[in-house]
Amino acid sequence: MDPQILISGGGPIGNYLASQLKGYSTVVMEEHSEIGKPIQCTGLVHPRVTEIVKAQESILNTIKGLRLFFPDGRMIEVKTNEAKAVVIDRCMFDNICCEAAKEADATISTSSKVLDFKRDGNELSVKCLIDGDKKEVRTKLLIGADGYKSQVGSYAGLGCAKEIVRGIQADLEYQMPEQDMVEVYLGKDIAPGFFAWILPCGEFTRAGVGVSKGNGIPSKYLERLIEKKGLEDAKRSQIYSGAIPIGYPKSTSTDNVMIVGDAAAQTKPISGGGLFTGLRCATYAAETAIEALEANDYSASILSRYEDKWRSEIGKELDRGMIVRKVFVGMSDKKLNEAGKLLDKPQAKEILATGDIDYPCELAKPILKAVPSLVKLAPGALRTLLIGR
Numbered sequence: 544m545d546p547q548i549l550i551s552g553g554g555p556i557g558n559y560l561a562s563q564l565k566g567y568s569t570v571v572m573e574e575h576s577e578i579g580k581p582i583q584c585t586g587l588v589h590p591r592v593t594e595i596v597k598a599q600e601s602i603l604n605t606i607k608g609l610r611l612f613f614p615d616g617r618m619i620e621v622k623t624n625e626a627k628a629v630v631i632d633r634c635m636f637d638n639i640c641c642e643a644a645k646e647a648d649a650t651i652s653t654s655s656k657v658l659d660f661k662r663d664g665n666e667l668s669v670k671c672l673i674d675g676d677k678k679e680v681r682t683k684l685l686i687g688a689d690g691y692k693s694q695v696g697s698y699a700g701l702g703c704a705k706e707i708v709r710g711i712q713a714d715l716e717y718q719m720p721e722q723d724m725v726e727v728y729l730g731k732d733i734a735p736g737f738f739a740w741i742l743p744c745g746e747f748t749r750a751g752v753g754v755s756k757g758n759g760i761p762s763k764y765l766e767r768l769i770e771k772k773g774l775e776d777a778k779r780s781q782i783y784s785g786a787i788p789i790g791y792p793k794s795t796s797t798d799n800v801m802i803v804g805d806a807a808a809q810t811k812p813i814s815g816g817g818l819f820t821g822l823r824c825a826t827y828a829a830e831t832a833i834e835a836l837e838a839n840d841y842s843a844s845i846l847s848r849y850e851d852k853w854r855s856e857i858g859k860e861l862d863r864g865m866i867v868r869k870v871f872v873g874m875s876d877k878k879l880n881e882a883g884k885l886l887d888k889p890q891a892k893e894i895l896a897t898g899d900i901d902y903p904c905e906l907a908k909p910i911l912k913a914v915p916s917l918v919k920l921a922p923g924a925l926r927t928l929l930i931g932r
């Protein structure tokens with residue numbers, strides 16, 4: 544062991560990051576005994592995500608449109624002829640990321656947990672639990688890709704996500720008649736502080752909900768969703784739950800340490816999707832790691848280049864996403880229904896049809912320009928989006 548780079552967390556982001564570090568000794572430690580399990584994801588991504596990691600074979604289904612249900616039952620349908628998103632087999636996707644890391648000569652150490660670390664001169668001494676035995680590993684760079692509870696981020700004093708949304712979903716043995724439309728449900732009774740979804744995945748259907756803190760157990764809302772769809776009798780082949788960190792911390796790097804992916808809450812605040820953003824940030828973490836190794840400098844100053852790079856690509860989108868999320872969470876069902884009524888117009892639907900799930904905030908300005916009365920629902924915040932800050 545004693546690699547130049549130690550990555551804590553063998554999820555998709557940690558392994559993809561390792562795949563970008565060929566030529567540098569890299570170890571990925573994953574606490575579980577298998578890569579890709581347990582699954583904690585719906586697997587809805589833009590096709591570009593599968594292209595980035597060459598994981599097209601993990602695609603289960605293609606989505607071309609959306610049906611958005613408001614609390615009063617109003618449904619806004621947005622249909623297109625393009626592949627707006629694909630559903631992936633997350634376990635296969637994670638394993639493809641892991642194979643790419645191995646091809647780049649990274650060592651993947653499963654059943655290995657990063658516990659703690661201390662700085663020792665120019666490097667770190669990292670305490671780990673490998674196959675149940677306590678070990679000490681020395682490394683120049685420790686990268687936390689260890690998910691929403693990131694121990695690396697917390698030991699490094701980098702702070703945590705501003706908010707955690709709890710998610711739960713069930714795979715139902717039911718084939719939806721229309722395979723290219725995803726359904727999204729809004730409202731306090733169905734998914735307070737987030738949304739619920741019904742996603743066709745070929746032979747099965749994925750039903751899920753996200754719920755923000757203080758609203759009780761998510762499973763109650765999942766049952767309500769399944770009942771609403773009349774799918775109580777459908778056999779459940781899998782049930783999985785997880786947490787979505789929202790709102791990145793103040794800093795994502797310090798001396799000898801960077802955090803990436805869910806560990807840095809680099810998720811899209813509107814949808815909670817973290818694969819695209821995490822992969823982009825991993826590219827910048829890899830670039831910065833290589834710069835640091837070449838300069839033999841692991842100071843906070845050189846590693847802050849990582850933060851500058853990822854923020855300049857997706858920081859604005861995530862910040863605007865936080866504004867939209869704040870407005871959304873503050874809206875009563877009555878206000879959501881008003882928004883639904885205002886959006887239920889051909890011009891607004893045409894604009895929604897141009898949307899890209901990785902850049903949802905790009906829609907804000909054109910929608911607010913087309914439907915200016917929307918601004919009245921949250922004047923301060925929405926005006927900020929309208930004038931483009």
Ligand SMILES: Cc1cc2nc3c(=O)[nH]c(=O)nc-3n(C[C@H](O)[C@H](O)[C@H](O)COP(=O)(O)OP(=O)(O)OC[C@H]3O[C@@H](n4cnc5c(N)ncnc54)[C@H](O)[C@@H]3O)c2cc1C
Pocket residue numbers: 551552553554555556557572573574575583584585586587588655656657658688689690691694710711712751784785786787803804805806810815816817818819821
């Ligand atoms: C219900 C739900 C639905 C979602 N749906 C979507 C979606 O449709 N599209 C999308 O883009 N995103 C979605 N996401 C988000 C997506 O799953 C995450 O953004 C993505 O998994 C982040 O990858 P990661 O590698 O950063 O973290 P993770 O996937 O969480 O991987 C981190 C890994 O680190 C390991 N680990 C943790 N601590 C340690 C330690 N100390 N030592 C060693 N290993 C450790 C963990 O066991 C885990 O395997 C969803 C999330 C949830 C919860």
